[in-house]
Amino acid sequence: MNDSVLQELYQVVLGRKSTPREGSYTCYLFDKGLDKILKKVGEECSETIIAAKNGRQEETVGEISDLIYHLMVMMAQQNIPLEAVLEELSRRSQKIGNLKQMKSVDRET
Numbered sequence: 320m321n322d323s324v325l326q327e328l329y330q331v332v333l334g335r336k337s338t339p340r341e342g343s344y345t346c347y348l349f350d351k352g353l354d355k356i357l358k359k360v361g362e363e364c365s366e367t368i369i370a371a372k373n374g375r376q377e378e379t380v381g382e383i384s385d386l387i388y389h390l391m392v393m394m395a396q397q398n399i400p401l402e403a404v405l406e407e408l409s410r411r412s413q414k415i416g417n418l419k420q421m422k423s424v425d426r427e428t
């Protein structure tokens with residue numbers, strides 16, 4: 320497993336957006352639209368939290384995978400390239416020792 324699994328999955332999702340395919344769950348989500356996609360992202364996020372809280376590692380891995388997939392559908396719907404996220408993560412990785420910065424952000428909320 321490497322980064323290319325994420326890239327391949329995103330290519331499949333983009334392909335479903337440009338070329339509808341019968342029986343495709345991804346096409347079903349695109350047909351339903353943004354509100355449905357966001358609802359699924361929210362559901363999968365909550366299910367991930369619950370699985371982790373319950374200490375169920377295998378279940379948590381499954382929920383994280385569902386969440387990543389649904390986030391990718393959301394990104395495709397919003398025309399956000401995967402590279403934008405990978406580049407942002409890469410940019411952030413240039414900086415370590417972020418604790419103080421995060422604390423000041425927390426105080427503002």
Ligand SMILES: N=c1c2ncn([C@@H]3O[C@H](COP(=O)(O)OP(=O)(O)OP(=O)(O)O)[C@@H](O)[C@H]3O)c2ncn1[C@@H]1O[C@H](COP(=O)(O)O)[C@@H](O)[C@H]1O
Nearest residue numbers: 328331332335340342343344345346359362384385388389
């Ligand atoms: N990674 C996924 C993936 N993860 C989860 N799911 C689907 O997400 C749905 C979530 O299940 P739920 O019980 O929460 O939802 P549901 O009751 O089935 O339906 P709704 O609540 O959305 O109405 C299931 O139908 C899963 O099959 C996925 N569907 C597709 N993919 C990827 O997308 C590719 C293309 O799939 P199709 O678009 O179906 O061809 C696949 O090869 C996979 O790589």
